[in-house]
Amino acid sequence: MSSSSIPAPIHSSVSDFFYRNSRLLTLLFIVPPLIWIGIVYVGSLFALLLQSFYSLDEFSGLVVHELTLATYGHLFESSNMVIVLRTTVMATIVTIASSIVSFPIAYYAARYAKGGWKALFYLAVMMPLWSSYLVKVYAWKLILAKEGIITWVAEKLHLGFVLETLLSVPVIGGSSLSFSYIGTFLVFVYIWLPYMILPTQAALERVPGSLIEASADLGATPGQSLRTVILPLALPGVIAGSIFTFSLTLGDYIIPQIIGNSRPFIGSTVYALQGTAGDIPLAAAFTVVPIVIMGIYLVIARRLGAFDAL
Protein backbone atom coordinates (compact mmCIF):
# COMPACT_ATOMS: atom_id res chain seq x y z
CA MET A 1 0.00 0.00 0.00
CA SER A 2 2.67 2.46 0.98
CA SER A 3 4.45 1.98 -2.31
CA SER A 4 1.42 2.88 -4.43
CA SER A 5 1.93 6.00 -6.51
CA ILE A 6 -1.64 7.25 -6.08
CA PRO A 7 -2.24 8.48 -2.55
CA ALA A 8 -4.90 6.42 -0.82
CA PRO A 9 -8.15 8.23 -0.06
CA ILE A 10 -8.10 9.75 3.35
CA HIS A 11 -10.86 7.56 4.77
CA SER A 12 -9.06 4.39 3.82
CA SER A 13 -5.87 5.47 5.54
CA VAL A 14 -7.94 6.35 8.62
CA SER A 15 -9.51 2.95 8.41
CA ASP A 16 -6.10 1.27 8.06
CA PHE A 17 -4.89 3.13 11.09
CA PHE A 18 -7.80 1.90 13.17
CA TYR A 19 -7.45 -1.61 11.85
CA ARG A 20 -3.91 -1.68 13.11
CA ASN A 21 -4.91 -0.03 16.37
CA SER A 22 -8.17 -1.80 17.01
CA ARG A 23 -8.01 -1.18 20.72
CA LEU A 24 -8.02 2.52 20.02
CA LEU A 25 -11.15 2.11 17.92
CA THR A 26 -12.84 0.23 20.71
CA LEU A 27 -11.87 3.03 23.06
CA LEU A 28 -13.27 5.57 20.64
CA PHE A 29 -16.55 3.62 20.52
CA ILE A 30 -16.89 3.20 24.23
CA VAL A 31 -15.99 6.72 25.35
CA PRO A 32 -19.13 8.67 24.31
CA PRO A 33 -21.66 6.25 25.83
CA LEU A 34 -19.42 5.84 28.84
CA ILE A 35 -19.35 9.59 29.37
CA TRP A 36 -23.11 9.66 29.21
CA ILE A 37 -23.82 6.73 31.50
CA GLY A 38 -20.64 6.77 33.55
CA ILE A 39 -20.36 10.47 34.18
CA VAL A 40 -23.77 12.04 33.67
CA TYR A 41 -25.79 9.21 35.13
CA VAL A 42 -23.50 7.66 37.70
CA GLY A 43 -22.23 11.12 38.60
CA SER A 44 -25.78 12.15 39.39
CA LEU A 45 -26.20 9.03 41.50
CA PHE A 46 -23.10 9.98 43.47
CA ALA A 47 -24.31 13.53 43.88
CA LEU A 48 -27.49 12.07 45.30
CA LEU A 49 -25.55 9.76 47.55
CA LEU A 50 -23.52 12.68 48.81
CA GLN A 51 -26.68 14.55 49.72
CA SER A 52 -27.68 11.70 52.00
CA PHE A 53 -24.66 12.52 54.19
CA TYR A 54 -25.92 16.06 54.66
CA SER A 55 -28.65 16.81 57.12
CA LEU A 56 -31.66 19.05 57.44
CA ASP A 57 -31.62 21.72 60.10
CA GLU A 58 -34.87 21.11 61.96
CA PHE A 59 -35.42 24.75 62.90
CA SER A 60 -34.55 26.57 59.71
CA GLY A 61 -35.55 23.75 57.32
CA LEU A 62 -32.36 24.32 55.36
CA VAL A 63 -29.89 21.69 54.24
CA VAL A 64 -26.67 21.74 56.29
CA HIS A 65 -23.72 20.99 54.01
CA GLU A 66 -21.65 19.10 56.53
CA LEU A 67 -20.96 15.41 56.36
CA THR A 68 -22.89 13.57 59.01
CA LEU A 69 -24.58 10.24 59.59
CA ALA A 70 -27.52 11.90 61.33
CA THR A 71 -29.79 11.46 58.31
CA TYR A 72 -29.08 7.73 58.24
CA GLY A 73 -29.86 7.62 61.94
CA HIS A 74 -33.17 9.20 61.00
CA LEU A 75 -33.71 6.61 58.27
CA PHE A 76 -33.41 3.75 60.72
CA GLU A 77 -36.18 5.07 62.92
CA SER A 78 -39.00 2.58 63.15
CA SER A 79 -41.55 4.74 61.31
CA ASN A 80 -39.23 4.81 58.28
CA MET A 81 -38.22 1.18 58.51
CA VAL A 82 -41.90 0.24 58.37
CA ILE A 83 -42.06 1.95 54.98
CA VAL A 84 -38.99 0.08 53.75
CA LEU A 85 -40.38 -3.19 55.01
CA ARG A 86 -43.82 -2.58 53.50
CA THR A 87 -42.27 -1.81 50.11
CA THR A 88 -39.90 -4.77 50.16
CA VAL A 89 -42.66 -7.19 51.15
CA MET A 90 -44.90 -5.82 48.42
CA ALA A 91 -42.09 -6.10 45.85
CA THR A 92 -41.40 -9.69 46.89
CA ILE A 93 -45.03 -10.79 46.74
CA VAL A 94 -45.55 -9.00 43.43
CA THR A 95 -42.45 -10.68 41.98
CA ILE A 96 -43.53 -14.14 43.11
CA ALA A 97 -47.09 -13.65 41.86
CA SER A 98 -45.99 -12.36 38.48
CA SER A 99 -43.56 -15.22 37.99
CA ILE A 100 -46.40 -17.67 38.69
CA VAL A 101 -48.91 -15.92 36.43
CA SER A 102 -46.42 -15.41 33.62
CA PHE A 103 -45.02 -18.94 33.49
CA PRO A 104 -47.94 -20.64 31.70
CA ILE A 105 -48.16 -17.81 29.16
CA ALA A 106 -44.42 -17.89 28.53
CA TYR A 107 -44.36 -21.67 28.36
CA TYR A 108 -47.27 -21.89 25.98
CA ALA A 109 -45.83 -19.16 23.76
CA ALA A 110 -42.36 -20.71 23.74
CA ARG A 111 -43.30 -24.31 23.18
CA TYR A 112 -46.70 -24.67 21.60
CA ALA A 113 -47.50 -21.46 19.76
CA LYS A 114 -46.46 -21.70 16.11
CA GLY A 115 -46.26 -19.30 13.21
CA GLY A 116 -49.02 -16.74 13.26
CA TRP A 117 -50.11 -17.72 16.75
CA LYS A 118 -46.65 -17.13 18.05
CA ALA A 119 -46.58 -13.66 16.54
CA LEU A 120 -49.97 -13.00 18.04
CA PHE A 121 -48.84 -14.17 21.47
CA TYR A 122 -45.75 -12.04 21.30
CA LEU A 123 -47.75 -8.98 20.32
CA ALA A 124 -50.33 -9.76 22.98
CA VAL A 125 -47.57 -9.48 25.55
CA MET A 126 -45.80 -6.53 23.94
CA MET A 127 -48.93 -4.44 23.52
CA PRO A 128 -49.62 -4.02 27.24
CA LEU A 129 -45.89 -3.67 27.92
CA TRP A 130 -45.52 -0.65 25.69
CA SER A 131 -48.95 0.85 26.06
CA SER A 132 -49.02 3.74 28.43
CA TYR A 133 -48.29 3.00 32.04
CA LEU A 134 -50.74 5.61 33.19
CA VAL A 135 -53.45 4.33 30.88
CA LYS A 136 -53.13 0.96 32.55
CA VAL A 137 -53.20 2.35 36.07
CA TYR A 138 -56.24 4.35 35.05
CA ALA A 139 -57.90 1.22 33.67
CA TRP A 140 -57.54 -0.42 37.07
CA LYS A 141 -59.09 2.58 38.72
CA LEU A 142 -62.11 1.85 36.51
CA ILE A 143 -62.07 -1.83 37.34
CA LEU A 144 -61.55 -1.63 41.07
CA ALA A 145 -63.90 1.28 41.75
CA LYS A 146 -66.77 0.56 44.12
CA GLU A 147 -69.35 1.00 41.35
CA GLY A 148 -67.04 -0.69 38.82
CA ILE A 149 -66.98 -3.98 36.96
CA ILE A 150 -65.67 -6.27 39.72
CA THR A 151 -68.49 -5.35 42.10
CA TRP A 152 -70.97 -5.75 39.24
CA VAL A 153 -69.67 -9.20 38.28
CA ALA A 154 -69.59 -10.34 41.92
CA GLU A 155 -73.20 -9.28 42.38
CA LYS A 156 -74.35 -10.94 39.15
CA LEU A 157 -72.73 -14.17 40.34
CA HIS A 158 -74.23 -13.69 43.82
CA LEU A 159 -70.71 -13.64 45.18
CA GLY A 160 -70.91 -10.14 46.65
CA PHE A 161 -70.30 -11.61 50.10
CA VAL A 162 -66.91 -13.01 49.00
CA LEU A 163 -65.79 -9.53 48.05
CA GLU A 164 -67.17 -8.17 51.33
CA THR A 165 -65.28 -10.79 53.35
CA LEU A 166 -62.09 -10.13 51.43
CA LEU A 167 -62.33 -6.41 52.04
CA SER A 168 -63.08 -6.87 55.72
CA VAL A 169 -59.81 -8.77 56.26
CA PRO A 170 -57.62 -6.53 58.40
CA VAL A 171 -54.49 -4.99 56.83
CA ILE A 172 -55.11 -6.08 53.24
CA GLY A 173 -58.78 -5.01 53.11
CA GLY A 174 -60.29 -1.56 52.86
CA SER A 175 -63.41 0.37 51.96
CA SER A 176 -63.23 -0.84 48.36
CA LEU A 177 -60.71 -2.67 46.22
CA SER A 178 -59.26 0.55 44.91
CA PHE A 179 -58.46 1.64 48.47
CA SER A 180 -56.78 -1.54 49.68
CA TYR A 181 -53.46 -3.37 49.49
CA ILE A 182 -55.20 -6.01 47.37
CA GLY A 183 -55.82 -3.33 44.76
CA THR A 184 -52.24 -2.04 44.89
CA PHE A 185 -50.93 -5.59 44.59
CA LEU A 186 -53.17 -6.45 41.63
CA VAL A 187 -52.14 -3.35 39.73
CA PHE A 188 -48.45 -3.94 40.37
CA VAL A 189 -48.69 -7.52 39.12
CA TYR A 190 -50.65 -6.42 36.09
CA ILE A 191 -48.35 -3.58 35.12
CA TRP A 192 -45.07 -5.48 35.46
CA LEU A 193 -46.30 -8.83 34.13
CA PRO A 194 -44.94 -8.42 30.57
CA TYR A 195 -41.47 -7.68 32.00
CA MET A 196 -41.59 -11.14 33.54
CA ILE A 197 -43.17 -12.96 30.59
CA LEU A 198 -40.64 -11.90 27.93
CA PRO A 199 -37.37 -13.02 29.60
CA THR A 200 -39.05 -16.19 30.87
CA GLN A 201 -40.25 -16.96 27.36
CA ALA A 202 -36.82 -16.22 25.92
CA ALA A 203 -35.23 -18.64 28.39
CA LEU A 204 -37.84 -21.31 27.70
CA GLU A 205 -37.29 -21.02 23.98
CA ARG A 206 -33.69 -21.98 24.51
CA VAL A 207 -34.72 -25.24 26.20
CA PRO A 208 -34.36 -27.83 23.44
CA GLY A 209 -37.52 -29.82 22.84
CA SER A 210 -35.40 -32.93 22.57
CA LEU A 211 -34.34 -32.52 26.20
CA ILE A 212 -37.94 -32.62 27.37
CA GLU A 213 -38.66 -35.61 25.14
CA ALA A 214 -35.59 -37.34 26.51
CA SER A 215 -36.79 -36.66 30.02
CA ALA A 216 -40.18 -38.16 29.17
CA ASP A 217 -38.56 -41.15 27.44
CA LEU A 218 -36.55 -41.83 30.55
CA GLY A 219 -39.78 -42.15 32.46
CA ALA A 220 -40.24 -38.72 34.00
CA THR A 221 -43.84 -37.62 34.48
CA PRO A 222 -44.68 -34.19 33.02
CA GLY A 223 -44.47 -32.80 36.56
CA GLN A 224 -40.99 -34.26 37.05
CA SER A 225 -39.81 -32.94 33.70
CA LEU A 226 -41.10 -29.54 34.68
CA ARG A 227 -39.36 -29.53 38.04
CA THR A 228 -36.05 -31.12 37.10
CA VAL A 229 -35.52 -30.07 33.47
CA ILE A 230 -37.60 -27.08 32.47
CA LEU A 231 -37.61 -24.99 35.64
CA PRO A 232 -33.85 -25.06 36.25
CA LEU A 233 -33.22 -24.05 32.63
CA ALA A 234 -35.88 -21.34 32.76
CA LEU A 235 -34.60 -19.94 36.04
CA PRO A 236 -32.16 -17.39 34.56
CA GLY A 237 -35.04 -15.95 32.55
CA VAL A 238 -37.33 -15.78 35.55
CA ILE A 239 -34.60 -14.08 37.56
CA ALA A 240 -33.96 -11.63 34.74
CA GLY A 241 -37.67 -10.83 34.79
CA SER A 242 -37.67 -10.52 38.55
CA ILE A 243 -35.01 -7.80 38.33
CA PHE A 244 -37.62 -5.69 36.58
CA THR A 245 -40.65 -6.58 38.68
CA PHE A 246 -38.74 -6.16 41.93
CA SER A 247 -36.94 -2.98 41.02
CA LEU A 248 -39.97 -1.35 39.44
CA THR A 249 -42.14 -2.10 42.47
CA LEU A 250 -39.48 -0.80 44.85
CA GLY A 251 -39.34 2.55 43.14
CA ASP A 252 -42.86 3.17 41.96
CA TYR A 253 -44.63 6.10 43.53
CA ILE A 254 -47.60 6.57 41.26
CA ILE A 255 -49.52 3.34 41.72
CA PRO A 256 -49.71 3.52 45.54
CA GLN A 257 -50.83 7.12 45.18
CA ILE A 258 -53.71 6.33 42.86
CA ILE A 259 -54.73 2.86 44.01
CA GLY A 260 -54.31 1.80 47.61
CA ASN A 261 -54.91 2.84 51.17
CA SER A 262 -52.47 5.76 50.86
CA ARG A 263 -49.96 4.24 53.28
CA PRO A 264 -46.51 5.37 52.10
CA PHE A 265 -44.13 3.27 50.04
CA ILE A 266 -40.46 4.12 49.46
CA GLY A 267 -41.25 5.85 46.18
CA SER A 268 -44.07 8.01 47.49
CA THR A 269 -42.00 8.90 50.58
CA VAL A 270 -39.06 10.01 48.45
CA TYR A 271 -41.37 12.03 46.25
CA ALA A 272 -43.00 13.74 49.23
CA LEU A 273 -39.68 14.36 50.98
CA GLN A 274 -37.98 15.99 48.03
CA GLY A 275 -41.07 17.93 46.98
CA THR A 276 -43.29 19.37 49.70
CA ALA A 277 -41.05 18.61 52.69
CA GLY A 278 -37.86 19.80 51.00
CA ASP A 279 -35.86 17.27 53.00
CA ILE A 280 -33.46 16.26 50.21
CA PRO A 281 -30.97 14.53 52.56
CA LEU A 282 -33.58 12.12 53.92
CA ALA A 283 -35.03 11.61 50.43
CA ALA A 284 -31.53 10.75 49.24
CA ALA A 285 -30.98 8.38 52.14
CA PHE A 286 -34.26 6.70 51.27
CA THR A 287 -33.21 6.14 47.66
CA VAL A 288 -30.07 4.44 48.90
CA VAL A 289 -32.27 1.62 50.23
CA PRO A 290 -33.46 0.38 46.81
CA ILE A 291 -29.98 0.99 45.39
CA VAL A 292 -28.47 -1.30 48.01
CA ILE A 293 -31.23 -3.88 47.64
CA MET A 294 -30.96 -3.87 43.84
CA GLY A 295 -27.15 -3.96 44.00
CA ILE A 296 -27.25 -7.14 46.03
CA TYR A 297 -30.00 -8.48 43.79
CA LEU A 298 -28.02 -7.79 40.59
CA VAL A 299 -24.87 -9.43 41.90
CA ILE A 300 -26.84 -12.57 42.77
CA ALA A 301 -28.68 -12.43 39.45
CA ARG A 302 -25.43 -12.23 37.53
CA ARG A 303 -24.10 -15.25 39.41
CA LEU A 304 -27.20 -17.14 38.36
CA GLY A 305 -26.66 -16.25 34.73
CA ALA A 306 -29.64 -13.94 34.42
CA PHE A 307 -27.84 -11.35 32.30
CA ASP A 308 -27.51 -13.69 29.37
CA ALA A 309 -31.28 -14.03 29.43
CA LEU A 310 -31.99 -10.31 29.30
Added chain:
Amino acid sequence: MRSEPRASISLKVAAFVGLVFLHAPLALIVLYAFTTEEKSFQFPPPGYTTRWFSAAWFDRPDIWPPLWLSLKVALLATLIALVLGTLAAAALWRARFFGKDSISLLFILPIALPGIITGIALRSAFDIMNVPFSTWTIVLGHATFCIVVVYNNALARFRRLSGNMIEASMDLGADGFQTFRHVVLPQIGSALLAGGMLAFALSFDEVIVTTFTAGQQSTLPIWMLNELIRPRQRPVTNVVAIIVIAVTFLPILAAYYLTREGEHTGGSGK
Protein backbone atom coordinates in the same frame (compact mmCIF):
# COMPACT_ATOMS: atom_id res chain seq x y z
CA MET B 1 -45.06 -41.22 17.65
CA ARG B 2 -46.52 -37.76 17.83
CA SER B 3 -45.02 -35.25 15.52
CA GLU B 4 -46.36 -32.16 17.26
CA PRO B 5 -46.37 -31.71 21.03
CA ARG B 6 -49.82 -30.78 22.35
CA ALA B 7 -50.50 -28.50 25.27
CA SER B 8 -52.52 -29.82 28.17
CA ILE B 9 -55.93 -28.27 28.84
CA SER B 10 -54.82 -26.73 32.13
CA LEU B 11 -51.84 -25.05 30.46
CA LYS B 12 -54.07 -23.67 27.73
CA VAL B 13 -56.55 -22.34 30.25
CA ALA B 14 -53.82 -20.76 32.40
CA ALA B 15 -52.21 -19.12 29.37
CA PHE B 16 -55.55 -17.91 28.09
CA VAL B 17 -56.64 -16.52 31.47
CA GLY B 18 -53.29 -14.75 31.74
CA LEU B 19 -53.76 -13.10 28.36
CA VAL B 20 -57.29 -12.01 29.26
CA PHE B 21 -55.89 -10.51 32.47
CA LEU B 22 -53.42 -8.56 30.30
CA HIS B 23 -55.97 -7.24 27.86
CA ALA B 24 -59.33 -6.82 29.55
CA PRO B 25 -58.26 -3.54 31.21
CA LEU B 26 -57.30 -2.06 27.85
CA ALA B 27 -60.67 -3.08 26.45
CA LEU B 28 -62.37 -1.29 29.33
CA ILE B 29 -60.49 1.88 28.51
CA VAL B 30 -62.06 1.75 25.07
CA LEU B 31 -65.51 1.01 26.48
CA TYR B 32 -65.41 3.90 28.94
CA ALA B 33 -64.43 6.32 26.18
CA PHE B 34 -68.02 5.96 24.93
CA THR B 35 -69.84 6.25 28.24
CA THR B 36 -72.30 9.07 28.89
CA GLU B 37 -71.39 9.11 32.59
CA GLU B 38 -68.50 11.45 33.24
CA LYS B 39 -68.44 11.62 37.04
CA SER B 40 -68.05 8.00 38.13
CA PHE B 41 -66.89 4.67 36.74
CA GLN B 42 -70.30 3.06 36.78
CA PHE B 43 -70.43 -0.37 35.13
CA PRO B 44 -72.14 -1.08 32.82
CA PRO B 45 -72.12 2.45 31.40
CA PRO B 46 -75.62 3.98 31.52
CA GLY B 47 -75.45 5.06 27.87
CA TYR B 48 -73.15 5.40 24.89
CA THR B 49 -71.99 8.44 22.94
CA THR B 50 -69.18 9.46 20.60
CA ARG B 51 -69.15 13.08 21.67
CA TRP B 52 -65.95 12.74 23.74
CA PHE B 53 -63.92 12.21 20.58
CA SER B 54 -65.01 15.53 19.15
CA ALA B 55 -64.64 17.11 22.60
CA ALA B 56 -61.03 15.95 22.76
CA TRP B 57 -60.31 17.31 19.30
CA PHE B 58 -62.13 20.66 19.44
CA ASP B 59 -62.69 21.67 23.05
CA ARG B 60 -59.45 20.72 24.72
CA PRO B 61 -56.54 22.81 23.43
CA ASP B 62 -54.61 21.72 26.53
CA ILE B 63 -53.98 18.31 24.92
CA TRP B 64 -51.94 19.54 21.97
CA PRO B 65 -48.81 21.14 23.53
CA PRO B 66 -48.08 18.08 25.72
CA LEU B 67 -48.58 15.84 22.69
CA TRP B 68 -46.06 17.78 20.59
CA LEU B 69 -43.60 17.97 23.45
CA SER B 70 -43.81 14.22 23.99
CA LEU B 71 -43.20 13.53 20.31
CA LYS B 72 -40.26 15.92 20.21
CA VAL B 73 -38.65 14.53 23.35
CA ALA B 74 -39.15 10.94 22.20
CA LEU B 75 -37.58 11.70 18.83
CA LEU B 76 -34.52 13.44 20.28
CA ALA B 77 -34.00 10.87 23.02
CA THR B 78 -34.26 8.07 20.46
CA LEU B 79 -31.67 9.67 18.17
CA ILE B 80 -29.18 10.11 21.02
CA ALA B 81 -29.85 6.59 22.23
CA LEU B 82 -29.34 5.14 18.73
CA VAL B 83 -25.89 6.63 18.42
CA LEU B 84 -24.65 5.97 21.94
CA GLY B 85 -26.35 2.59 22.38
CA THR B 86 -24.90 1.27 19.12
CA LEU B 87 -21.41 2.51 19.95
CA ALA B 88 -21.55 0.86 23.36
CA ALA B 89 -22.81 -2.42 21.92
CA ALA B 90 -20.15 -2.38 19.18
CA ALA B 91 -17.35 -1.73 21.65
CA LEU B 92 -18.46 -4.40 24.08
CA TRP B 93 -18.96 -6.92 21.30
CA ARG B 94 -15.65 -6.24 19.55
CA ALA B 95 -13.21 -6.52 22.31
CA ARG B 96 -12.30 -8.14 25.56
CA PHE B 97 -10.82 -5.60 27.85
CA PHE B 98 -10.35 -4.95 31.47
CA GLY B 99 -13.54 -3.96 33.24
CA LYS B 100 -15.77 -5.14 30.41
CA ASP B 101 -18.19 -6.89 32.75
CA SER B 102 -18.48 -3.87 35.01
CA ILE B 103 -19.21 -1.69 32.01
CA SER B 104 -21.89 -4.02 30.74
CA LEU B 105 -23.43 -3.89 34.21
CA LEU B 106 -23.22 -0.10 34.11
CA PHE B 107 -25.20 0.04 30.87
CA ILE B 108 -28.19 -1.78 32.25
CA LEU B 109 -28.16 0.20 35.49
CA PRO B 110 -30.61 2.88 34.27
CA ILE B 111 -33.33 0.30 33.76
CA ALA B 112 -32.32 -1.94 36.65
CA LEU B 113 -32.58 0.87 39.18
CA PRO B 114 -36.05 2.22 39.91
CA GLY B 115 -36.99 5.22 37.75
CA ILE B 116 -37.50 7.42 40.76
CA ILE B 117 -33.80 7.13 41.60
CA THR B 118 -32.78 8.16 38.10
CA GLY B 119 -35.25 11.02 38.33
CA ILE B 120 -34.22 12.40 41.69
CA ALA B 121 -30.51 11.88 40.99
CA LEU B 122 -30.73 13.87 37.75
CA ARG B 123 -32.82 16.51 39.44
CA SER B 124 -30.35 17.03 42.24
CA ALA B 125 -27.49 17.10 39.71
CA PHE B 126 -29.33 19.81 37.73
CA ASP B 127 -29.85 21.72 40.98
CA ILE B 128 -26.21 21.48 41.95
CA MET B 129 -25.01 22.64 38.54
CA ASN B 130 -27.73 25.27 38.20
CA VAL B 131 -29.08 23.79 34.99
CA PRO B 132 -32.54 25.27 34.34
CA PHE B 133 -35.29 22.82 33.48
CA SER B 134 -36.06 22.70 29.79
CA THR B 135 -36.96 20.32 27.01
CA TRP B 136 -33.31 19.25 27.03
CA THR B 137 -33.36 18.17 30.66
CA ILE B 138 -36.30 15.90 29.81
CA VAL B 139 -34.44 14.55 26.78
CA LEU B 140 -31.34 13.91 28.87
CA GLY B 141 -33.32 11.87 31.37
CA HIS B 142 -35.11 9.88 28.68
CA ALA B 143 -31.98 9.19 26.63
CA THR B 144 -30.36 7.65 29.69
CA PHE B 145 -32.76 4.73 29.74
CA CYS B 146 -33.39 4.66 25.98
CA ILE B 147 -29.67 3.94 25.46
CA VAL B 148 -30.19 0.69 27.33
CA VAL B 149 -32.96 -0.46 25.01
CA VAL B 150 -30.93 0.22 21.87
CA TYR B 151 -27.81 -1.25 23.46
CA ASN B 152 -29.60 -4.49 24.32
CA ASN B 153 -31.11 -4.83 20.87
CA ALA B 154 -27.87 -4.03 19.09
CA LEU B 155 -25.75 -6.29 21.28
CA ALA B 156 -28.09 -9.22 20.71
CA ARG B 157 -27.71 -8.76 16.96
CA PHE B 158 -23.94 -8.19 17.10
CA ARG B 159 -23.57 -11.50 18.91
CA ARG B 160 -25.20 -13.26 15.99
CA LEU B 161 -23.04 -11.39 13.51
CA SER B 162 -20.22 -13.58 12.37
CA GLY B 163 -16.73 -12.15 12.70
CA ASN B 164 -15.71 -14.18 9.64
CA MET B 165 -17.79 -11.99 7.36
CA ILE B 166 -15.99 -8.89 8.51
CA GLU B 167 -12.64 -10.54 8.00
CA ALA B 168 -13.73 -11.79 4.58
CA SER B 169 -14.78 -8.28 3.63
CA MET B 170 -11.43 -6.90 4.75
CA ASP B 171 -9.58 -9.67 2.91
CA LEU B 172 -11.44 -8.77 -0.25
CA GLY B 173 -10.08 -5.28 0.01
CA ALA B 174 -12.83 -3.30 1.69
CA ASP B 175 -11.68 -0.77 4.21
CA GLY B 176 -13.28 -0.33 7.62
CA PHE B 177 -15.87 2.16 6.46
CA GLN B 178 -16.88 0.08 3.46
CA THR B 179 -17.12 -2.99 5.64
CA PHE B 180 -19.32 -1.11 8.04
CA ARG B 181 -21.47 0.31 5.26
CA HIS B 182 -21.91 -2.86 3.20
CA VAL B 183 -21.48 -5.73 5.65
CA VAL B 184 -22.20 -4.66 9.21
CA LEU B 185 -24.93 -2.07 8.73
CA PRO B 186 -27.25 -4.20 6.57
CA GLN B 187 -27.11 -6.88 9.24
CA ILE B 188 -27.61 -4.74 12.30
CA GLY B 189 -29.84 -2.12 10.64
CA SER B 190 -33.14 -3.78 11.44
CA ALA B 191 -32.12 -4.40 15.06
CA LEU B 192 -31.23 -0.73 15.40
CA LEU B 193 -34.52 0.32 13.89
CA ALA B 194 -36.36 -1.99 16.26
CA GLY B 195 -34.40 -0.73 19.25
CA GLY B 196 -35.08 2.82 18.17
CA MET B 197 -38.79 2.19 17.91
CA LEU B 198 -38.94 0.60 21.32
CA ALA B 199 -36.94 3.49 22.75
CA PHE B 200 -39.37 5.89 21.13
CA ALA B 201 -42.36 4.13 22.65
CA LEU B 202 -40.63 4.00 26.04
CA SER B 203 -39.83 7.68 26.01
CA PHE B 204 -43.28 8.68 24.72
CA ASP B 205 -44.84 6.94 27.69
CA GLU B 206 -42.38 7.81 30.46
CA VAL B 207 -43.74 9.59 33.50
CA ILE B 208 -41.64 8.78 36.56
CA VAL B 209 -38.33 10.30 35.50
CA THR B 210 -40.13 13.07 33.64
CA THR B 211 -41.88 14.46 36.73
CA PHE B 212 -38.44 15.19 38.18
CA THR B 213 -36.80 16.66 35.09
CA ALA B 214 -39.63 18.54 33.39
CA GLY B 215 -39.97 21.69 35.44
CA GLN B 216 -43.12 23.49 34.36
CA GLN B 217 -43.62 21.76 31.02
CA SER B 218 -45.88 18.79 30.66
CA THR B 219 -45.49 15.82 28.41
CA LEU B 220 -48.54 13.79 27.49
CA PRO B 221 -48.07 11.31 30.37
CA ILE B 222 -47.81 14.18 32.85
CA TRP B 223 -50.97 15.67 31.38
CA MET B 224 -52.63 12.32 31.93
CA LEU B 225 -51.36 12.05 35.50
CA ASN B 226 -52.87 15.45 36.25
CA GLU B 227 -56.15 14.26 34.75
CA LEU B 228 -56.06 11.22 36.99
CA ILE B 229 -55.56 13.28 40.12
CA ARG B 230 -57.91 16.11 39.15
CA PRO B 231 -60.33 14.64 36.64
CA ARG B 232 -62.13 16.88 34.21
CA GLN B 233 -64.27 15.17 31.55
CA ARG B 234 -63.02 11.70 32.47
CA PRO B 235 -63.96 10.10 29.12
CA VAL B 236 -61.70 12.57 27.30
CA THR B 237 -58.79 11.00 29.17
CA ASN B 238 -59.96 7.67 27.75
CA VAL B 239 -60.00 9.11 24.24
CA VAL B 240 -56.41 10.33 24.64
CA ALA B 241 -55.51 6.93 26.08
CA ILE B 242 -56.90 5.21 22.98
CA ILE B 243 -54.84 7.49 20.75
CA VAL B 244 -51.71 6.72 22.79
CA ILE B 245 -52.37 2.99 22.51
CA ALA B 246 -52.88 3.29 18.76
CA VAL B 247 -49.72 5.37 18.28
CA THR B 248 -47.48 3.00 20.26
CA PHE B 249 -48.95 -0.10 18.65
CA LEU B 250 -47.46 0.59 15.21
CA PRO B 251 -43.81 0.92 16.31
CA ILE B 252 -44.14 -2.26 18.37
CA LEU B 253 -45.56 -4.11 15.40
CA ALA B 254 -42.76 -2.81 13.18
CA ALA B 255 -40.10 -3.62 15.78
CA TYR B 256 -41.39 -7.14 15.99
CA TYR B 257 -41.23 -7.78 12.27
CA LEU B 258 -37.81 -6.16 12.00
CA THR B 259 -36.20 -8.31 14.65
CA ARG B 260 -37.94 -11.44 13.47
CA GLU B 261 -36.42 -11.09 10.00
CA GLY B 262 -33.11 -10.84 11.81
CA GLU B 263 -33.35 -14.48 12.89
CA HIS B 264 -32.01 -15.36 9.48
CA THR B 265 -28.99 -13.11 9.55
CA GLY B 266 -26.40 -14.26 7.10
CA GLY B 267 -23.25 -15.90 8.33
CA SER B 268 -24.76 -16.94 11.62
CA GLY B 269 -25.66 -20.43 10.51
CA LYS B 270 -23.79 -23.02 12.49
